[in-house]
Amino acid sequence: MPFLKTLLVSLTLSVLATFAAAQSNYQIRAGDTLQIEVFEDGTLNRSVVVLSDGRISFPFAGTLRVSGRTVGEVQASIRSAIASNFATPPTVFVAVQPAPVVPRAPVVPAPPPTIDIYFLGEVSTPGAKAVAPGTTFLQAMAQSGGLTRFAASKRVQLRRTDATTGQQHVFTINYGAILDGARMTDNVVLVDGDVIVVPERRLFE
Numbered sequence: 001m002p003f004l005k006t007l008l009v010s011l012t013l014s015v016l017a018t019f020a021a022a023q024s025n026y027q028i029r030a031g032d033t034l035q036i037e038v039f040e041d042g043t044l045n046r047s048v049v050v051l052s053d054g055r056i057s058f059p060f061a062g063t064l065r066v067s068g069r070t071v072g073e074v075q076a077s078i079r080s081a082i083a084s085n086f087a088t089p090p091t092v093f094v095a096v097q098p099a100p101v102v103p104r105a106p107v108v109p110a111p112p113p114t115i116d117i118y119f120l121g122e123v124s125t126p127g128a129k130a131v132a133p134g135t136t137f138l139q140a141m142a143q144s145g146g147l148t149r150f151a152a153s154k155r156v157q158l159r160r161t162d163a164t165t166g167q168q169h170v171f172t173i174n175y176g177a178i179l180d181g182a183r184m185t186d187n188v189v190l191v192d193g194d195v196i197v198v199p200e201r202r203l204f205e
Contacts, residue, residue, distance in 0.1 A: 028066050028074065030054055031099030036078065039091040044082075050099075060085050071096060115192035119144050122151035122198045136187045140196060141175065152201040153179065158188060159195040 028034070030052050038044040048056045054067025061081035066074045071094050079092045114130040117140055124145030131140060137158060147153055153176030161168045171188065175198075178184050 025070065026096060026098070027068050027070060028096060029099065030067055033097040033099075034066070034074070035095040035097065037093045037095075038078075038082070039093075040086055040088075041090070058082075115190065117190050117193070118195045120195060120197045122148040122200055123196075124148060131190065135190050137173065137190060137196070138178070138184065138187050140190055144196070147175075147198060150200050152199045155199055157197040157199070158190075159197060160191065161193060163193075 028050060030050050032050045034048050034050065034056060036044070036046055036048065036058065044059055046058075048058065050056055050066055055063050055065050057063050058078060058081070061078055064074070064077055064081065066077075069077075075092045075094045078094070079090055082092075083089055113133055115133055115135070116128050116130055117135075118128050119126045124147070129140075129143060131143065141156075154174045156173045156175040158171040158173060159168055160171070173184075174182070
């Protein structure tokens with residue numbers, strides 16, 4: 001029986017030594033789980049999680065910094081810290097279960113900036129529309145869905161409110177002439193909050 005016990009201990013030490021050697025270059029980090037074995041006193045055997053500050057606590061050793069250290073370095077630190085409690089230098093083995101790697105969330109590009117403009121009156125799709133900064137009056141009209149057959153295209157209004165004073169400015173644009181080929185001398189660049197109003201055509205207009 002003593003021979004079998006000695007053989008079992010020898011085999012166990014050999015297996016653990018091989019496992020530790022395989023992890024010899026790994027640097028321990030926060031979140032890892034350490035399986036610590038002290039062969040001379042099985043009551044000390046335990047699993048400990050490396051805290052966010054890179055430390056662990058172990059009986060007789062107190063608090064030890066292990067983050068950034070190898071398995072061999074941690075074994076030596078524990079062995080040295082608890083040695084005074086044993087008649088002969090204790091045999092300490094440490095195995096590491098690395099913390100799971102949490103995949104990074106994919107980076108979603110921010111949507112391009114937009115401004116809000118509004119269409120009222122005789123357009124196919126009235127309401128708010130988000131457009132890119134720098135959009136001109138003609139470009140916005142192209143996104144309006146077109147005019148209805150009742151639209152007074154010669155009296156399209158661009159209404160702009162001064163954010164500082166609250167005063168409203170109204171620009172009247174002959175959009176019908178532009179559709180007929182006239183050149184627009186001042187293609188106004190829209191700003192956030194601009195309102196384009198297409199009134200209803202009068203009886204003989």
